[in-house]
Amino acid sequence: MTELHERASVWRCGAKVFEIDRLHPLIMGILNVTPDSFSDGGTHNGLEDAVAWAHRMRDEGAHIIDVGGESTRPGFNETGVTLEEERRRVIPVVERLVKEGFIVSVDTSKPEIMTEVAALGAHILNDIRGFEMPGALECARAAAATDCGLVVMHRSATTDYKDVVAEVEAYLQERQRLLEGLGVSADRICWDPGFGFGKTVEQNFALLGSTERFVASGQPYLMGLSRKSSIGAATGHKAPMDRIAGSIAGALIAVEQGAQVVRVHDCRQTVDAVAVWRASEEACGRR
Numbered sequence: 116m117t118e119l120h121e122r123a124s125v126w127r128c129g130a131k132v133f134e135i136d137r138l139h140p141l142i143m144g145i146l147n148v149t150p151d152s153f154s155d156g157g158t159h160n161g162l163e164d165a166v167a168w169a170h171r172m173r174d175e176g177a178h179i180i181d182v183g184g185e186s187t188r189p190g191f192n193e194t195g196v197t198l199e200e201e202r203r204r205v206i207p208v209v210e211r212l213v214k215e216g217f218i219v220s221v222d223t224s225k226p227e228i229m230t231e232v233a234a235l236g237a238h239i240l241n242d243i244r245g246f247e248m249p250g251a252l253e254c255a256r257a258a259a260a261t262d263c264g265l266v267v268m269h270r271s272a273t274t275d276y277k278d279v280v281a282e283v284e285a286y287l288q289e290r291q292r293l294l295e296g297l298g299v300s301a302d303r304i305c306w307d308p309g310f311g312f313g314k315t316v317e318q319n320f321a322l323l324g325s326t327e328r329f330v331a332s333g334q335p336y337l338m339g340l341s342r343k344s345s346i347g348a349a350t351g352h353k354a355p356m357d358r359i360a361g362s363i364a365g366a367l368i369a370v371e372q373g374a375q376v377v378r379v380h381d382c383r384q385t386v387d388a389v390a391v392w393r394a395s396e397e398a399c400g401r402r
Contacts, residue, residue, distance in 0.1 A: 126335040127303045128264030129238035135375040143378040144177030148204045149186045165208045176386035183222035226250035241266040259299040266305045271313030279318040280325045305335040311343040319345040330373035338369035339378035363388045
């Protein structure tokens with residue numbers, strides 16, 4: 116069971132320190148530089164196209180750009196892309212975005228990529244494998260020296276849970292303890308329950324509906340459900356582009372329960388939806 120703490124108010128990410136509160140969640144814009152991502156593969160996998168899309172997302176209100184060079188679409192190959200290929204896709208984009216003043220997150224599980232992007236000035240390392248690949252924890256230690264923020268996500272090879280919420284929570288607590296033991300300060304660690312990674316549709320929505328419980332941990336908390344298949348299952352839409360409204364609804368459910376970060380494809384629409392919700396909360400004196 117989660118030990119209750121005050122909600123996180125700070126997330127330290129390299130040179131950027133985010134002051135976070137309930138009414139002003141951070142928008143993390145997704146920038147896939149891959150040919151095969153489930154929603155937008157091939158759209159931004161050229162350097163100039165990627166940079167242009169990052170500018171568009173920032174103009175639409177994104178606070179963070181999350182660069183990913185390896186597709187994790189349903190049925191993706193666990194062996195992933197080669198180190199050389201991921202490096203070719205990611206490094207030039209990160210280098211350019213850092214130089215142009217973006218707050219950059221890198222979605223990777225490879226220790227070598229983590230080390231390189233941290234050296235380039237990336238602010239956040241976002242690992243869907245929870246820093247479990249060989250050497251990744253050593254990179255987390257190195258990243259701590261550069262003050263990078265870390266996103267630790269839960270994933271599983273099975274959907275056989277007795278209590279999905281309790282088991283995901285226990286996993287994130289265990290990874291937190293391990294990372295802190297390596298010298299990573301708690302205010303740099305953001306939790307992600309891994310919506311869509313090794314969960315059934317019902318389990319995914321149980322996690323979404325339990326956002327407040329995770330937020331009570333006192334850690335920054337991220338929800339990433341944009342255009343995912345569970346949104347399609349709930350809405351009846353098979354095409355990812357038809358899941359935008361459902362994705363925004365899911366993001367608002369998470370934000371209303373206190374999630375401080377939402378990872379999205381559709382920045383402008385999410386920013387607008389949050390603004391309307393915020394206006395209502397402020398008018399009623401809810402902070």
